[in-house]
Amino acid sequence: MSASDRAPLPELDLLEARARGRRTSLVSLEHLNVNVPSWSADCEAFWFQGLGFARDSRAATICGNVNNAGGTMKGLVWANAGLQQVHMPVGEPEPYASQCPPGVMGLAYADVTALKNSLTASGVPFSELPSQAEEEEEGLLTESGLAPAQIELSSPTGVRLRVHRITAGTLGWLTPNGWQDPVVAAEQGVGLPGDRPSLCLGIPYIRLLCPASTAAGLCRLYAAVFGTEATLCTGGSGVECWVPIGAHQWLVYEEVPTGQAVPYDGYHVAIYINGFVEAYRQAQSLGLVWNNPRFPHLRYDSLDEAVGHSEFRILRLVDPANGQELISMEHEVRALSHPGFSYSLPKSSLKQQ
Numbered sequence: 357m358s359a360s361d362r363a364p365l366p367e368l369d370l371l372e373a374r375a376r377g378r379r380t381s382l383v384s385l386e387h388l389n390v391n392v393p394s395w396s397a398d399c400e401a402f403w404f405q406g407l408g409f410a411r412d413s414r415a416a417t418i419c420g421n422v423n424n425a426g427g428t429m430k431g432l433v434w435a436n437a438g439l440q441q442v443h444m445p446v447g448e449p450e451p452y453a454s455q456c457p458p459g460v461m462g463l464a465y466a467d468v469t470a471l472k473n474s475l476t477a478s479g480v481p482f483s484e485l486p487s488q489a490e491e492e493e494e495g496l497l498t499e500s501g502l503a504p505a506q507i508e509l510s511s512p513t514g515v516r517l518r519v520h521r522i523t524a525g526t527l528g529w530l531t532p533n534g535w536q537d538p539v540v541a542a543e544q545g546v547g548l549p550g551d552r553p554s555l556c557l558g559i560p561y562i563r564l565l566c567p568a569s570t571a572a573g574l575c576r577l578y579a580a581v582f583g584t585e586a587t588l589c590t591g592g593s594g595v596e597c598w599v600p601i602g603a604h605q606w607l608v609y610e611e612v613p614t615g616q617a618v619p620y621d622g623y624h625v626a627i628y629i630n631g632f633v634e635a636y637r638q639a640q641s642l643g644l645v646w647n648n649p650r651f652p653h654l655r656y657d658s659l660d661e662a663v664g665h666s667e668f669r670i671l672r673l674v675d676p677a678n679g680q681e682l683i684s685m686e687h688e689v690r691a692l693s694h695p696g697f698s699y700s701l702p703k704s705s706l707k708q709q
């Protein structure tokens with residue numbers, strides 16, 4: 357059966373995003389994957405006891421599937437922050453044993469004072485941020501419904517995090533349509549399984565460094581492949597590419613000075629998209645579709661295979677205007693039919709492609 361003969365893939369009506377002037381087909385920035393050498397007591401204290409992420413028991417099944425296919429991970433921890441996650445495969449071989457993106461990930465909490473108490477009780481160090489440093493993030497704060505970041509901290513393997521308090525609307529989980537009360541969300545079948553509700557309510561953004569003179573090309577790439585109108589702007593440090601996702605999330609690229617290298621160690625981000633088939637075709641036409649050897653059972657050489665897995669991956673990000681290679685950063689691109697999508701209900705919100 358060809359992909360065109362299959363039942364149409366679902367889409368989510370991004371009315372809230374459009375009402376905010378966002379032209380995006382990207383529905384959700386769902387997880388950051390960073391390998392860790394081992395699952396230490398420090399990792400447990402940091403992610404679960406201190407930050408109050410919720411352990412996701414589905415990880416064991418996924419790890420088993422990867423191992424059965426010949427994958428090399430020795431374990432897998434999923435830490436949920438509302439409807440978003442951090443994936444931490446354990447014990448992958450070098451040079452991918454420990455991963456850390458060059459940048460910072462935003463976290464949202466209803467009560468930062470309670471979080472600080474939790475971190476202190478768990479022995480997790482953090483730094484208070486000066487309030488004036490956040491004025492440069494005004495656009496992000498306005499669109500994401502966040503207060504300026506109050507504290508910054510780093511995971512045992514170096515993942516930098518900035519913590520914001522939610523200011524706008526109903527306190528709750530960060531969904532593709534905005535912040536949603538967890539009780540209402542649960543009634544609609546929205547949510548992730550976890551041992552307990554997470555203290556962290558969501559991941560509103562990931563901010564990454566990119567080489568000089570690449571931000572404009574990145575904007576063109578997101579337009580060409582993902583049908584998303586990213587904004588090119590000047591930030592506190594230089595030129596930036598801001599990619600809108602859903603109603604309140606951002607993927608931000610920040611250029612470093614000319615001549616400065618940006619390391620890449622194989623971490624990845626996962627995004628959900630409306631218009632999955634078209635995104636695959638555009639990525640394929642640019643030669644970007646990539647099979648990650650860490651997942652031997654997942655190949656995306658044809659549209660049929662990609663649709664069958666409800667996902668594909670790209671590694672190299674190029675300027676579609678001239679083919680210039682900009683940066684490597686693995687994107688795991690998922691359709692809304694992927695079984696991991698946490699917003700599969702209410703069905704009334706899903707329309708057919």
Ligand SMILES: [Fe+2]
Nearest residue numbers: 389443626688
């Ligand atoms: Fe992933």
